[in-house]
Amino acid sequence: MAMHPPRIALGTFLAVAMLAGCKAPPAEQKPPAQPPAAPATVATAHDINTVPPLVDDLQHRTFNYFWERTNAKNGLVPDRWPTPSFSSIAAVGFGLTAYGVGVERGWITRDQAVDRTLATLRFFDTAPQGPDARGMTGYKGFYYHFIDMEHGARFETTELSTVDTTLLMGGVLFAQTYYDGKDPRETEIRALADKLYRKVEWPWAQARKPRISMGWTPEKGFIAYDWNGYNEAILVYLLALGSPTHPVGKDAYDAWTSTYDKTWGTVQGQEHLSFPPLFGHQYSHVWVDFRGIQDAYMARRGIDYFENSRRAALSQQAYAVANPAGWDGYGKDVWGLTASDGPIDATISFKGKPRLFQTYTARGTGTEYTIDDGTIAPTAAAASMPFVPEQSIAAIQAMHDRYGKAIYAQYGFLDSFNPSFTFTDAKLHHGQLVPGTGWVDGDYLGIDQGPIVLMIENHRSDFVWSVMRRNPYIRKGLERAGFTGGWLDGAQ
Numbered sequence: 001m002a003m004h005p006p007r008i009a010l011g012t013f014l015a016v017a018m019l020a021g022c023k024a025p026p027a028e029q030k031p032p033a034q035p036p037a038a039p040a041t042v043a044t045a046h047d048i049n050t051v052p053p054l055v056d057d058l059q060h061r062t063f064n065y066f067w068e069r070t071n072a073k074n075g076l077v078p079d080r081w082p083t084p085s086f087s088s089i090a091a092v093g094f095g096l097t098a099y100g101v102g103v104e105r106g107w108i109t110r111d112q113a114v115d116r117t118l119a120t121l122r123f124f125d126t127a128p129q130g131p132d133a134r135g136m137t138g139y140k141g142f143y144y145h146f147i148d149m150e151h152g153a154r155f156e157t158t159e160l161s162t163v164d165t166t167l168l169m170g171g172v173l174f175a176q177t178y179y180d181g182k183d184p185r186e187t188e189i190r191a192l193a194d195k196l197y198r199k200v201e202w203p204w205a206q207a208r209k210p211r212i213s214m215g216w217t218p219e220k221g222f223i224a225y226d227w228n229g230y231n232e233a234i235l236v237y238l239l240a241l242g243s244p245t246h247p248v249g250k251d252a253y254d255a256w257t258s259t260y261d262k263t264w265g266t267v268q269g270q271e272h273l274s275f276p277p278l279f280g281h282q283y284s285h286v287w288v289d290f291r292g293i294q295d296a297y298m299a300r301r302g303i304d305y306f307e308n309s310r311r312a313a314l315s316q317q318a319y320a321v322a323n324p325a326g327w328d329g330y331g332k333d334v335w336g337l338t339a340s341d342g343p344i345d346a347t348i349s350f351k352g353k354p355r356l357f358q359t360y361t362a363r364g365t366g367t368e369y370t371i372d373d374g375t376i377a378p379t380a381a382a383a384s385m386p387f388v389p390e391q392s393i394a395a396i397q398a399m400h401d402r403y404g405k406a407i408y409a410q411y412g413f414l415d416s417f418n419p420s421f422t423f424t425d426a427k428l429h430h431g432q433l434v435p436g437t438g439w440v441d442g443d444y445l446g447i448d449q450g451p452i453v454l455m456i457e458n459h460r461s462d463f464v465w466s467v468m469r470r471n472p473y474i475r476k477g478l479e480r481a482g483f484t485g486g487w488l489d490g491a492q
Contacts, residue, residue: 045104045461054400055393058382058412059456063102065411065449066095067116075120076149080443081411086146086155090164094450096120096171097286097464100178101457114185117175121192124168127152133218141200141246143168145215159215159223162205166236167447170287172196173239174464177471197473202240202248210251212236228259230273234305235284242477253481257297264301265367268318272303272311276364276371277338278380279451281309285386286454288474289465292486304486310387312366316380317391319365326351327374328438329419333391333398336380337363337372340416340448341430343439348423350374357421359429374420375439378413383451385459406437415441415448 070077076087077095099113127137137143137152142165146155176193179186207213211226212233227233237256240248263274275281284290290305298304303311320335339362347356357373364371381395400408407417414431421439431441457463468474469487478488 045101045457045463047460048462049389049460051456051460052393052397055385055396055456058396058400058408059101059453060105060107061410061412062449062452063098063105063107065444065446066091066098066453067102067108069411070095070116071149072116073119074123074150074152075116076123076147076152077446078149079146079447080415080445083443085149087149087152088146088164088446089143089161090145090167091446091450092120093168093171094286094446094454096168097174098450098453100174100467101453101463104457104461104463114179114183114189117179117189118185118192121172121175121189121196123152124172124196125192131218133157138165139216139218140204141165141196142205142216157217157219159217161215162212162227163214163233163236165200166233166239167283169197169200169239170235173471173473174287174467178467197239197243198245200239200243201246202243203246206248206252210249210255212240212248212252227256229256230260230263231275231280232283235288238284238288238474238477238481240477241480242473242475244473244476247480250480250482253295257295260297263367267312267366268315268322270311270315270318272308272315273301274366274368275312276366276369277362278312278316278336278364278384279338279362279447281312281387282383282451282455285309286451286458287464287468288478289458289462289469289487293478293483293488294485295482299484306387309384313381313384313388313391316365317388317395325355325372325374327372327420329374329376329402333394334376334402335395336376336378336382336384337365338377338380338448339363340375340377340379341441341443341445342373342375342416343418343421343428343431344426345429346426348426350420357418373418375416375418377416377448378407379415379448379452382413383455385456389459403437403440406434406440411444411449412452415443415445417441 066077069081077091079085079088096117099116102108103110103113129138130136131139135153137147139160142160144154144158145161145164146158148155172193176190179189205212207222208226213222214225215223227236237253260273265274267274294304316337317335320330321332323330341360342358344357345359347354361371363375378399381392385392407414417440419438431439434440454464458465
């Protein structure tokens with residue numbers, strides 16, 4: 001089925017191709033060599049759920065992507081590695097949050113996290129903003145989706161992205177609340193974080209009021225698509241509502257939820273608000289604890305967004321068990337479709353039928369569409385751990401046991417793999433063919449690494465959620481959107 005408008009592609013290479021005409025750099029064709037296990041650490045976080053050693057190892061390795069690959073001078077996180085790439089501002093937001101996890105887990109010191117966080121916030125505070133097409137990092141408090149790793153200027157003709165700015169701000173607001181000490185550097189973190197959030201001019205992005213546009217470019221103005229529910233952008237509206245300087249009105253959130261009924265339905269036996277790729281059910285949940293709180297729509301449906309994501313994950317597992325397309329490797333413990341790399345853009349006969357294989361695309365299954373070419377992304381199952389811990393942990397274990405020598409390396413799971421793609425005469429765009437495994441990506445992607453670290457932590461210790469429940473802007477955004485119940489009814 002044809003892909004939706006580019007709302008499902010923002011935060012990815014696909015957005016560059018669809019919205020701005022940029023091309024990704026050539027992909028590395030070999031995965032990194034398998035390193036020894038990460039050294040054992042003593043957790044300082046207060047765990048409420050234990051996890052197997054493999055999950056701890058995965059979380060630590062994945063954290064190291066942000067700690068080791070980030071430009072320490074300016075805090076910019078690469079969109080992917082080892083293929084040389086620009087920085088993704090969304091990956092920066094995940095990184096800012098991951099540093100706190102590293103402190104709590106004992107992987108880095110608080111001083112180290114403070115230094116890295118300060119470098120990041122200072123860079124964004126002084127980065128040039130303006131309407132010029134070149135040399136700018138952002139405009140109106142928003143930032144370009146992709147920026148140069150060294151100097152931070154806009155990459156080629158990428159868009160000023162509202163959702164990627166939002167994911168960056170998720171990390172900024174985490175830093176504002178987490179670093180609550182009296183040390184002058186922590187005081188500066190809080191001040192800079194507040195300043196950056198206050199700069200974002202959310203109403204400016206309401207090109208077609210009351211909805212918020214997906215983005216803007218100096219060459220063409222606002223993108224022709226707005227954020228309509230349901231997808232990963234619920235946090236866009238919450239942060240826009242919570243702004244103390246440039247808030248949008250409640251009518252923006254009402255417009256966002258007004259389309260929900262179009263995608264409410266039953267998918268693989270699970271009745272829920274559908275969005276085919278699992279990242280749409282995970283990204284906002286990294287920072288917002290939706291357990292037990294409801295807006296008007298979810299109150300009418302009798303569930304909350306956390307339960308909705310649980311059902312979405314279960315529907316994907318059930319889809320893998322049913323395996324209607326007959327892909328190799330699918331099953332109870334090998335599942336997970338989301339936006340990810342893929343092997344090639346070509347139609348090839350598989351089991352006697354022509355099948356369309358794709359490179360980067362938003363794979364998934366739901367009421368709107370199904371995009372499935374046999375490519376599994378481990379982040380889809382791993383980052384679903386708070387919703388379906390038993391199924392998520394089993395998937396991590398099974399993928400590691402079955403394919404680990406090919407797909408599990410320096411920074412945990414490589415972005416994706418495809419056991420059905422074994423065509424030796426195909427000219428691959430990414431990755432390589434591995435005997436006994438099929439196609440394996442050669443890269444890690446920052447926006448897929450982040451949810452693994454952070455959602456595992458939310459399952460283990462409630463850490464990121466507990467920090468963000470104390471953030472006044474998150475609370476204000478939720479309350480202005482009409483959320484009630486649960487932790488929102490408690491004392492501030």
